[in-house]
Amino acid sequence: MNYTNKEQYIQALINAMTRCGVTDQREILTDFEQHFADGAAAGESEEQVCQKLGDPEEIAKQYASEGFFEGQPAAQSVGAEASGFGAEPGAVPVQNTAYAPPPVQQNSFHIDAGAVIGIIFVDLLIFSWTIPTLASLIIALYSVVVGLIFAGIGLFAGGVAAGAFGTPDWLYTCFSPVSTALFGVVMTSGSLLLVGPCFAAGRGFINICISIINWHSRTLAGRNVLNKIGKKAGKA
Amino acid sequence: MKSQLKRGTLELCVLSLLSRSDCYGYELVNRISDCMQVTEGTIYPLLKRLKDNRSIDSYIVESQEGPPRKYYSITDMGRAQKEEQEAEWFSFSAAINKLLKGENE
Numbered sequence: 001m002n003y004t005n006k007e008q009y010i011q012a013l014i015n016a017m018t019r020c021g022v023t024d025q026r027e028i029l030t031d032f033e034q035h036f037a038d039g040a041a042a043g044e045s046e047e048q049v050c051q052k053l054g055d056p057e058e059i060a061k062q063y064a065s066e067g068f069f070e071g072q073p074a075a076q077s078v079g080a081e082a083s084g085f086g087a088e089p090g091a092v093p094v095q096n097t098a099y100a101p102p103p104v105q106q107n108s109f110h111i112d113a114g115a116v117i118g119i120i121f122v123d124l125l126i127f128s129w130t131i132p133t134l135a136s137l138i139i140a141l142y143s144v145v146v147g148l149i150f151a152g153i154g155l156f157a158g159g160v161a162a163g164a165f166g167t168p169d170w171l172y173t174c175f176s177p178v179s180t181a182l183f184g185v186v187m188t189s190g191s192l193l194l195v196g197p198c199f200a201a202g203r204g205f206i207n208i209c210i211s212i213i214n215w216h217s218r219t220l221a222g223r224n225v226l227n228k229i230g231k232k233a234g235k236a
Numbered sequence: 237m238k239s240q241l242k243r244g245t246l247e248l249c250v251l252s253l254l255s256r257s258d259c260y261g262y263e264l265v266n267r268i269s270d271c272m273q274v275t276e277g278t279i280y281p282l283l284k285r286l287k288d289n290r291s292i293d294s295y296i297v298e299s300q301e302g303p304p305r306k307y308y309s310i311t312d313m314g315r316a317q318k319e320e321q322e323a324e325w326f327s328f329s330a331a332i333n334k335l336l337k338g339e340n341e
Contacts (some may be wrong), residue, residue: 058277
């Protein structure tokens with residue numbers, strides 16, 4: 001991304017610093033404003049100054065990696081910078097630390113107490129009625145569909161039997177054996193059409209559960225533990 | 237590797253320049269970029285770190301034209317660090333030069 005004027009550049013820097021969690025932005029921005037002013041006084045165009053300053057993202061990352069915004073002591077960030085020249089007094093001899101591999105971005109995950117309390121409250125809600133309600137609905141749906149399929153098969157068989165052996169005396173029906181058998185076929189095939197939506201609903205329910213589990217693990221351990229059904233691994 | 241090498245030595249360059257005279261940001265940045273190719277903007281985070289380390293200090297000078305300028309100066313502690321790092325650099329670079337040129341074989 002090329003920046004052509006100061007406003008664009010400063011705005012990009014603000015955005016990048018906010019993303020990187022740099023808090024002490026005012027003084028930094030003053031420094032850069034001044035840099036632009038000095039550049040203009042030296043006869044440089046704003047575009048030139050932008051180009052020479054470089055990617056705001058990189059600058060923001062470096063401010064963030066210096067680690068002065070979390071109240072950390074300065075000495076710790078020196079090692080993190082993989083600098084061969086420790087700035088703290090009595091620095092480790094250069095032969096041992098010089099040109100270390102690039103600093104690995106530490107995954108500084110920590111559990112937030114507020115998030116845990118939030119989880120407990122949401123869990124109370126979820127497990128007291130949301131999950132039970134959804135689960136019963138899904139079970140009811142499956143039962144109805146399975147019931148209708150078997151009822152249709154039964155009607156068909158009954159219709160065929162009645163046609164073959166005659167309607168028994170104890171059974172009163174106003175339907176003929178043929179219409180009974182046909183009705184059974186219609187009922188079964190109609191119910192079979194419901195199997196697809198039924199599985200979709202079941203899958204949706206399982207995915208909701210997986211989301212809940214992942215949400216817990218993200219909050220408590222910083223990562224997902226399960227992939228959703230029907231999604232390729234890595235995409236979830 | 238290239239930028240890592242620069243980043244490690246940049247601190248010494250800043251301390252060395254400031255040990256000779258106080259500079260304002262733009263001036264310092266330009267003196268460094270005159271000698272080597274650097275992403276100029278990344279010198280400011282370094283200055284902030286050095287300042288937070290109390291290796292350097294800053295003061296404001298009102299100027300006739302434009303906004304007041306922030307000047308950087310080296311502290312006694314920074315000067316000691318510069319001496320130390322400079323010595324390390326000379327011995328380290330001498331050793332590397334020797335190795336690269338194959339003089340000890």
